[in-house]
Amino acid sequence: AQTVTQSQPEMSVQEAETVTLSCTYDTSESDYYLFWYKQPPSRQMILVIRQEAYKQQNATENRFSVNFQKAAKSFSLKISDSQLGDAAMYFCAYRSASGGNKLVFGAGTILRVKS
């Protein structure tokens, strides 16, 4: 079974600074997808960024980018120019390419943004 580990329960960043959230996963599969979801206090889960395992190029979405290291099974999220609206719980998630839409989530990292 696949597992996802987020080792940082909580992180803080100063507004306009950069922060990196860590995620590691364990799988024996070679084809899969990785995601970062954001859950603000409203509890609405929002997709931040996604990565296909077969793509070596790291995904980027505006201020959000990932560092995907397939051999190390690592998938970290970098948030540049942090904004107050980035404050939320961030979840790393894994989905098998052959397992339907089942997402395996990490425990989450609470991100606090200081003004």
Added chain:
Amino acid sequence: KAGVTQTPRYLIKTRGQQVTLSCSPISGHRSVSWYQQTPGQGLQFLFEYFSETQRNKGNFPGRFSGRQFSNSRSEMNVSTLELGDSALYLCASSPETSGYNEQFFGPGTRLTVL
């Protein structure tokens, strides 16, 4: 397009009762997945339905069941409620059951079991 809707948003039940939660996916989406979120266990996959068929099932007891209708709306049912069933139940919809597709989450149903 309207987003994923879940009803009711809040629910209070007592132990031993049963409950039914509803999820209406985004128009055109045929896959609906359900997740349970608790402080202790985090986010856990319950099951996925695609075109009225259960495609995946998580490690939950048989008290948890679901179904999907021809219009893709889905319901999940929990029978003989236990205190540990108190959680936020999230559903997510997607146009497909495979491929590089995004799942869109609803706002959740907060279930409290007393």
